[in-house]
Amino acid sequence: MEIVIRADEHEVATTVADIVGGYVERGNAILGLATGSSPLGSYQELARRCREGELDFSTASAFLLDEYVGLPKDHPQSYFSVIRSEFVDHVNLDPTRVLSPNGEAGDIAGEGRRYDAAIAAAGGVDVQLLGIGTDGHIGFNEPGSALTSRTRVKTLTEQTRKDNARFFDGPEDVPHHVLTQGLGTINEAGHLVMIALGAGKADAIAAAAEGPLSAFCPASVMQWHRHVTVVIDEPAASKL
Ligand code: GLP
Numbered sequence: 001m002e003i004v005i006r007a008d009e010h011e012v013a014t015t016v017a018d019i020v021g022g023y024v025e026r027g028n029a030i031l032g033l034a035t036g037s038s039p040l041g042s043y044q045e046l047a048r049r050c051r052e053g054e055l056d057f058s059t060a061s062a063f064l065l066d067e068y069v070g071l072p073k074d075h076p077q078s079y080f081s082v083i084r085s086e087f088v089d090h091v092n093l094d095p096t097r098v099l100s101p102n103g104e105a106g107d108i109a110g111e112g113r114r115y116d117a118a119i120a121a122a123g124g125v126d127v128q129l130l131g132i133g134t135d136g137h138i139g140f141n142e143p144g145s146a147l148t149s150r151t152r153v154k155t156l157t158e159q160t161r162k163d164n165a166r167f168f169d170g171p172e173d174v175p176h177h178v179l180t181q182g183l184g185t186i187n188e189a190g191h192l193v194m195i196a197l198g199a200g201k202a203d204a205i206a207a208a209a210e211g212p213l214s215a216f217c218p219a220s221v222m223q224w225h226r227h228v229t230v231v232i233d234e235p236a237a238s239k240l
Contacts, residue, residue, distance in 0.1 A: 138218055
């Protein structure tokens with residue numbers, strides 16, 4: 001695991017854009033996209049490079065990590081909508097090649113299997129962006145998630161619902177259930193790139209990078225992976 005500590009959010013974004021841009025330049029990149037605030041600067045930097053003709057996403061495709069169950073796709077906080085408004089709408093990436101779990105599927109258990117099969121059929125994710133929850137979750141794999149889990153339904157903890165309430169009108173509007181790529185699914189990506197900003201993530205980053213490999217800190221599953229880059233600012237690195 002390589003840990004890159006950068007001075008501020010802008011430098012974190014530049015470093016992540018350099019890594020992702022490398023895959024995009026090779027052509028036919030399969031990107032793994034994450035929502036949340038941590039990757040936003042990186043998305044803006046990638047969009048700038050695309051606008052200025054430095055990067056061409058026309059042959060890329062993407063898979064999203066997770067989705068709320070029961071939110072319509074056109075709800076502004078569905079991850080389907082968020083990833084479009086925050087990233088896809090600002091680059092020349094074909095939106096029909098940006099796939100996400102369908103949180104409105106009639107057969108939710110079957111949807112997890114279908115999604116994993118779609119990732120496998122595409123040849124797997126080349127580079128997977130990840131944020132980290134304050135409790136160490138990645139995607140929506142809350143503590144206690146099996147380290148080999150596949151895409152499936154999970155129930156959010158109260159802490160995560162509280163953390164994500166800022167995106168909704170009130171805490172009671174945050175859905176209780178989600179579909180998320182499993183820890184086993186995520187670990188099949190060729191390269192994991194974790195982004196964390198701020199002192200609020202310092203404990204989670206220390207547990208993920210230096211704590212025991214344990215389902216109690218789902219992000220620690222990265223210790224099993226051969227190619228991981230953790231790109232963080234100084235406050236997020238303060239407990240390493
Ligand atoms: C949500 C997402 C995660 C994300 C986490 C942290 O729970 N499902 O993918 O990593 O939030 O979000 P933020 O980057 O806003 O702190």
